Amino acid sequence: MPTSITCTSLSFTWPDGTPVLEDLDVAFGPGRTGLIGVNGSGKSTLLKLIAGELRPADGTVRVTGEVGYLPQNVTLDTTLRVDEALGIAAQRAALHAIEAGDVAETHFETVGEDWDVEERALATLGELGLGDIGLDRTIGEVSGGESVLLRLAALLLRRPDVLLLDEPTNNLDLYARRRLYTAVGNWPGVMVVVSHDRELLELVDQIADLRRVNTTARSASVEGGGGRRVGEVTWYGGNYTAYEEALAVEQDAAERMVRVAEADLRKQKRELSDAHAKLARRKRYGQKMWDQKREPKIVMGARKRAAQESAGKHRIMHEERLAGAKERLDEAVEAVRDDDEIRVDLPYTVVPPGRTVLTLTDLELAYGARVDGGFELRGPERVALIGRNGAGKTTLLRTVAGELPPVSGEATAQVPLRFLPQRLDVLDGELSVVDNVARFAPGATNNRIRASLARFLFRGARADQKAVTLSGGERFRATLAALMLAEPAPQLLMLDEPTNNLDIASVRQLTTALESYEGALIVASHDLPFLESVGITRWLLMEEGELKEIAPEAAGRPG
Structure with missing residues (x-):
């Protein structure tokens, strides 16, 4: 099979x-x-x-x-040890024992047919870029x-x-x-x-x-x-590109179906209203005939019963048609994706072109990384910070944010800044989304906070959820809202691997939010498509403990 x-x-x-x-x-x-x-x-x-x-x-x-x-x-x-993590420690030990002259049957049973396991392990590590990691580390x-x-x-x-x-x-x-x-x-x-x-x-x-x-x-x-x-x-x-193309066609059709279903629903409501009016006129006419006694009572009674029966069938038919129209509209609406986007209008985050936002001078960081000479960030620039894991990107951002003291040199921010860490540990899990934002903007009224949170897709009861109950994407949006709505408004926003654990819809929402942010931006990320989507103007590479500026075309293959 x-x-x-x-x-x-x-x-x-x-x-x-x-x-x-x-x-x-x-x-x-x-x-x-x-x-x-x-x-x-x-x-x-x-x-x-x-x-x-x-x-x-x-x-x-x-x-x-x-x-x-x-x-x-x-x-x-x-x-x-690395060989234990790879699950080949017992086979390696048996192979080495055999090579040393120990011909015990248990060693051969342990090796089985896998005589090249050590070579395969080293080759696999090499293919994954781990060739310098020994099996005994x-x-x-x-x-x-x-x-x-x-x-x-x-x-x-x-x-x-x-x-x-x-x-x-x-x-x-x-x-x-x-x-x-x-x-x-x-x-x-x-x-x-x-x-x-x-x-x-x-x-x-x-x-x-x-x-x-x-x-x-x-x-x-x-x-x-x-x-x-x-x-x-x-x-x-x-692949994903083909998916997006197919989905776009599907959503166009779904939106057309919503419009058709809405028109049908309006039509059915009109016809039901017209039917009720027609039945009311018939009822008034029948009552008038009864009051005037123009026909024998037995004939008028039979006519009244027939009219009531016909009216009942007529009403039921139109109500069924209306219910069907409502159901078709519900189905059509369900087929349309929820593509709500974060909308941010923060005029106080604007940084004029040329204004100095951040200065780094002969900065030596904890754990060995450094910024030789000077570095300046001016105006609403958008900087991508890339490099290998462990190169010092997070350390640099935490130092600029004031969370880590530099070993020597200076990191000076000339504007209000906020830092979004990888861990998303900015929120108090026991407080609601509204109360978390209020911690960062104590001067804002509850109504103003709720109006702002609605732009981050926290509307009504969603804004009252405790932070601990939020999903990964919701937690990210709430943290971003808390930082961007903070007082004073951040004119420098620093994000550390912001797309980790976000679904594609949330990444799109983040991109939209950053498009409308008018301050300076530093983003540490390995996600090149995301970096390109937020309009990066400068690319910085942290490599071998040093910060270097590189050309955009080199960003995809640094070093």
Whole structure:
């Protein structure tokens, strides 16, 4: 049988009763599938169910072949040796014992047919850019990004039939991402990858779009009583570019259907109103005839009963038509994507051209990085800060933000600044979104804060949610709102890997927000498509402990 994954009537609910997936049917066959969807739609949960990390509340998962799973957050025991993390320590030990002359049967059983395992391991590490990491080193000596690649190397060495990857590029720098792209492009089996990384999604063979669909819109009930939102997968052939093109055509058609359904609903309402008016006239005429007793009572009674029966059928027919029109409109609206965008109008963030925003002078940072000589940021410039993991990008931003003292030299900001860290630990989880923003803008009224939050898509009760209950994308939007609505208004905004853990819709919303921000911007990121989308004017590379300005065309292949 060909390798495949089949999920039938799959349901999963968190212990607090929150439903994630309900009655989901989906199958994945040979090739590379990009699994996309908004934050909270259940993508990571689905991968965990397929990998056996979670048990479904109902339904079944069937996989033919061995499964390899790379989770979103990779944690490895820092005391492990690299060969132990790769799962080849016992085979290596047996091989070395045999080479030393020990011919015990257990060594041969341990090696089996895999006599070249050490060479394969070194070759796999080399392909992933980890050729300088020896098999005897400990995990504690490698970076977070290297840990992700080590876990991937372990999976590739196992040669599983099915490979599941959950946001694999989140903690990888540009160099490591290129290595992972190559590995994904060469994968021969079944692969399901959850990602917001545009470049990675360009390598897949098909897109599976997981959405939470409102079952009320599909209910045959005239009254429509209380539907549920359940997961549903829509398939699109080709890579992410092909998906966007197909979706654009689909959405144009969906919007036309909404207009048609709205026109039909108006027509049915008019016809029902006309029918009621006609029936009222008939009723008045019948009553008049009864009062004047122009016909025998038995004839008038029969005529009245027939008129009432006809009127009832007429009313029911028009009400059914109206209900059908409402249902068609609900279905049409459901097919149109929610493409709400963040709108920011912050006049006090404007920085005049030429005004000095930030000055760095002979700056030596903690952990060894430095900025020799001087560096100036002027006016509403938009700076991309790129470089390998561990090069010092975050350290530089934290130093400018005042969170870390410099070893020597100076970092001076001449305008109000705000810093959005990778960890998104700016919010107090026990406070509502409104109260969190109020901490940063104590002089603002509650109404003003709520009006501003609506632009960040926190409307009504959503603004009263506790921060701890927010999804990843919502938490990011709330943190961005707290920083951008702060007093004094930030004229320098610094973002550290802002697109990590954001779905593609949230990345688009962030891009829109930054387009309308009129201050200076520094963004540390490995996400080149995102950097290009926000209008970067200068590219800075942190390499070998030094900050260097590079040409835009060199940004994709620094060093």
